[in-house]
Amino acid sequence: MLLIEALIAARDTLLEHLKNISKAIDQEIGLSKSISDLDHKKKAHDIAGFSSDRLLYSWSWYDLSNYVRSLGNEILYLWNRFLMFHRSNKTKILEFLYDAWAEDRIAEWSIWVVYSKDEVPHHYMSTSADDSSFHRPQLKSLNVPKFANDTAQLSAIRAELHRQSIGKMTINSQSLQDMHLFGNPSCVPIVIVERMIHSTSSSRSEKLDQILSRNLLDRTRFGASTMSIRRADGHVMRVVVFVHGFQGHHLDLRLVRNQWLLIDPNVEFLMSKANEDKTLGDFREMGLRLAQEVISFIKAKMDKISRTGKLGNIKLSFVGHSIGNVIIRTALTESIMEPYLSHLHTYLSISGPHLGYLYSSNTLFNSGLWLLKKLKGTQSFHQLTFSDDPDLRNTFFYKLCKERTLENFRNIILLSSPQDGYVPYHSARIEASPASHLDYSIKGKVFWEMLSNCLSQIQAPSSEHRIFMRCDINFDTSSRGRNLNTMIGRAAHVEFLESDMFARLIMWSFPELFLYL
Template sequence: MATHGTLDVVVHLHRFRNVDLFSRGIYMVRAAVKCNTKQAIPHGCYSKPSVLSTFVRDQEIPQTHASDLPAAQVVDSSSEFSTRAFVIKYRDERLELNEGAQFQLLIEAKDSGDRLIFANDEPIDITLELLMAELEKPGSPPSRTSPRRSSAVAAEKPSLSPTFSRVATQTLRVRRDPTTNQVHAYFPVTFSSMHFCQLDVTVHCALLHLKFRKRVYDRADASVESTISSFEELLRDNSDAPKTHRRYTQPMLASLSATCSALKEREQTVATTTLVDAGSVSKAIERDNAAVAKKLFLLWGRFVALLPRDGKALCETLQTTWLRDQRAWWGGRLRSTEVRIQKLLQPRETDEFRTSFKELRSQPTQSPSICDKSLLKEPARLPAAAAHVYRRRNDTEALLSPDAPPSNYRGPHLIVMQHGWYASSFDMRLLRAYALLLFPGAIVLSPQSNEDNSGGSMGPMGQRLAHEVHNFIKHRCPDLSDADPGMGRLSFVGHSAGSMIVRTALASPVLKPYLPKLHAFVSLSSSHCGNMFVPSTLISGGMWALQHLHQSQFMDELQLLDAPKAEDAFMHRLSKQPGFERFRFVVLVGSLQDSYVPLHTAQATIPRPAEVDKKGGGDAYRQMATNLLSPVMQQSATASKRTTVVRLTLDYRFAQTNLDTVIGRAAHLAYIDSSAAVLLILFSLYNVLR
């Protein structure tokens, strides 16, 4: 006899936010549900947005063509649910969807002896596809007398028969509670790095019914009598009938109890009877499960009906749970160690890192209750991290702990993300997008002032950055200009050469009014002490070739070749300028596998070759590292703004070996190209940047 459970899966789409979509257009989302290879069948949908307009910075943009676009519907031919179509034209444009669908899934149950196991406890996969159609452009091209570009964008409209194509897909893997077979979970779907948006999704699942029937060959005769008869055969030699009764009624009762909890009902009045003979047991199972299914169906229907009305509050509650679970999961890939501030200039031993990474990767990991299926497909290949937090004796703050309380501040938090050498603001888009996702109250600026001037001197680059930041603050977050040091915060993230440009900008008089607001400085693989003592001869030769190919003044300054004496070089003079000590937090991120920027210069430590080098650049390197960190070490324990230094070291497991992984380029770019690396860094530094 086969036993099957009927699962009802509700996929509710709350809000859509354009973080960094590739192009303007008409968008819609399609959802499909599977368990293993079994496809769920949609049997109902709803669409109840309170407003059809979209919003950009609280400015309403009416959807004038909403009535002409496809509405939300169930696609019977593919067993999918499709949201209504909507137009997205502007960055950070948001709209309320408040749409969803119910899917029914029939899964097999197996008797394990103490409980029923449904579909071997396989997770549910929810596939969400982002579809796009082009907008019709205005008839005449813009000219001097034509409207501005913003007006031309506003004039773009949907065609009468838009043709949609799939541009991105993301699959969520959802684990049911093995006891109740229920799920109530939230996940922010982002789709892809090229079509990065935030689609707030909640998933709800309940076991609604148990069906007992013979094999499919005898399905025509599977009446109630034959089902009871099959139970009698099954239990004929079983003297422990009460346990069997409980085993077959417990899944429904557990699901009913969980549904009642979701509706905040504290009592359920389903009674079971202890019986002894096989025939009575089979009848009791049928009768009690039918009674439970009836009550459960009604309560589940009430719960689903409340989602369009009260789903916002539920989404916020589940969002808090998701954030806590994600921080705990990514925190499991981080090994944090506290170090005395007096050892700030001493490097950590390579063997210490390898031991930490080996222990981290040997720990068993279980994916969260809801996750991105592709991202966590192979946890063993995800990056791991070792953090060393340098503390003073009276520091008690649990900086990297998920349980640490939030810091108190008022006003905006501006995070400036500066790209590196011969790069552009586009290269920082993944880091920017995830920062906006995890820190919705932050304002993120990806400067563009140095995109066409990467080969020049660091001095002018820093001045351009300072003026761009000043102008941005003036127009977007003027509260940072307030004299009150507690009003607002200013943080910087620099990748590769970008960190030196940031340090140069801090010396500009333009940023002087904002220096009291400096909060965090995150350096991603940056040569703070110059590209000296590079262990790879291949990389050294490559830098020499690049220098002769580009004739870059920046590369001369980075290698301290811009002056006859190292003490007169730009990098050496920059190390004497106030820098790290101006921030509340300084995070120096590096990797043993990054040959472009060795770990010692990325984390400003003094390696053994620099200690023993008496005739080369060892003396200049030691002086630069000391200039950078000694002001932090000398800060008073009672100072109002003490700097906490964190050294974060990443370890990668690349899927394949190629030229980029061999020369260290893959590890150098992973900080901004890899979703896993970006999430690990941001979740590790959540208490610093939130």
């Protein structure tokens, strides 16, 4: 009985998928008569009550074997017809299956993504080169409790509540290759996506709403996008540069790279090696080495493609982890990178200290930084903590924030985690620190000037449809227990490199941001 039920289910499933594929690619599979016969047999089977245990047990062994043989022949016939159909329409079928797979992933993974909407306050922006034109909001004027300004704590609480609700769900999936993702839903990272809009730019807000308001990706649109990229091969060279963090390895971001390759298999990627074992020095030197490495890579690819005479344009994207983001922004200030600034596309920042370590609240980590500066005199640590010059406005980070390193990107995605104690939460998100609201010293003024400069670059009109998102990643660290790594925040910082689940959730929810459309 179980064998017959399995064969019937296999036959019906195969027949259904054949019909769907034939309809999707608008090609006749040549099964009209066979389909009619199979449908007739299925109806006759239902009418006769072949699914009844009592009737089947009344059959002779000869009748049962004939029926099983008949079902097997039908399945074999359908499979052979599919193989012939696939040989004739291989490309169209693969495109259909790819788009269907992408849509299914978005539908399945959407339960771990939470959407919200926020504005970049207009008074955060400097309106001219004169920083004195900038003013910060008064904490009292915000008329909210002090706790409400602690965005890290609010994010952690929100994620935990969402995780508890997911733990009560029953995950049903027919996707065998992804079942490991649903082994324990409570262990999957929670991603809180904040759609950042500019209060002075309604057109960009509408563009962002169009992308972020939907939970499912329209199959037709995504299919057309992937097809257009395939047709553009040889015309648009798409390059993605991955930059590791402190004392990192060039393969640290390989999991993110793999997800990007699934979205765009023909992208050229550079896993930067220029600063391996060289992250203790000056960020300016690291930036120059990265710029030279990127230009050398691009020129080599351009020479290779130009031999066919098909090179038309370049789209350059960057992915950085930790201080790798500082190295990226420093590299973009180099004069040798100037010809490529107009080709910048997507910037994915993974826990990057964009505002340095001002107002870092991790006492243990701060003590470690102080000790390393004393023992080793590490220049990069002095720059991160603004101790490289007595005048805060003459420090490396203050000058870096005045450089226009962000305004040429079409898409900017800032990834942060409230559990990451290695990088200040507000610094990774390029937002105000709660402590800075109460600081009216020169330190507070310098911080707000840096914040204003960074946000002004993002608001700059160099890209008409710039997308700016902040994504909070909340990892499940319960299995790690309470140890030194979790106490100092290292566990979450390293989890960005050891897990690709957060990258799947973000990149497959918004594939447009990682494609050249």
